[in-house]
Amino acid sequence: MAFTKISSVIFLCLLGPCIGVGTTSAGGSVSSIVTQGFFNNIINQAGNGCTRKRLYTRDSFIDAANSFPNFASSVTRREIATMFAHVTHETGHFCYIEEIKKRSRGRCDENVEQRPCPSPRKGHSGRGQSLGLDLLSQPELVGSNPTVAFTKGLSFWINSVRPVLNQGFGATIRAINGMECNGGNSGAVNARIGYYRDYCRQLGVDPGPNLSC
Numbered sequence: 001m002a003f004t005k006i007s008s009v010i011f012l013c014l015l016g017p018c019i020g021v022g023t024t025s026a027g028g029s030v031s032s033i034v035t036q037g038f039f040n041n042i043i044n045q046a047g048n049g050c051t052r053k054r055l056y057t058r059d060s061f062i063d064a065a066n067s068f069p070n071f072a073s074s075v076t077r078r079e080i081a082t083m084f085a086h087v088t089h090e091t092g093h094f095c096y097i098e099e100i101k102k103r104s105r106g107r108c109d110e111n112v113e114q115r116p117c118p119s120p121r122k123g124h125s126g127r128g129q130s131l132g133l134d135l136l137s138q139p140e141l142v143g144s145n146p147t148v149a150f151t152k153g154l155s156f157w158i159n160s161v162r163p164v165l166n167q168g169f170g171a172t173i174r175a176i177n178g179m180e181c182n183g184g185n186s187g188a189v190n191a192r193i194g195y196y197r198d199y200c201r202q203l204g205v206d207p208g209p210n211l212s213c
Helices: 035-045 058-066 069-076 077-091 124-131 139-143 146-168 168-180 186-203
Strands: none
Touching: 035 058, 035 069, 035 168, 035 186, 058 069, 058 077, 058 146, 058 168, 069 146, 077 146
């Protein structure tokens, strides 16, 4: 399931004080890692024309994260840097809420999709399937309930991306959109890596090896 099928939105110390550059993780809570300042530094880069960019808030992400106790108790700053690098790339710094080019029932082939097509009255964005959102019956949820969007996004992350984190950032690109790898879209890969390096710097962690796919 490819994150590039979305132009919408969706998806830091843990047990103690933050550790300096060169570490892979830190202690504390999710809320102490994803600070308001960290979140604002991302969303404030969205253009003024993104009239709905404020729909997604840091609090809605924290609420969603806390609904996954295992994630909340084990997430590291490197993982947060990884996650938000992908989210930033896919959503234009939380600018987009729905896919620019939505798919319609007429373009949906259940044999190819291997899942039910949406109701004829409701289209659904690729973002929903990419992030694990159930938009088949209520596609409007993605644009109206940020906690639902973050919760479903985290479900996709935990099940499909988190298992490859220890293989390096490049493996997470492949898990999210393998079509970008091996020269498929080097610009997108480099953009993701750029965001990842920046967030690792902000959070005081070493990016580690194997950044590209």
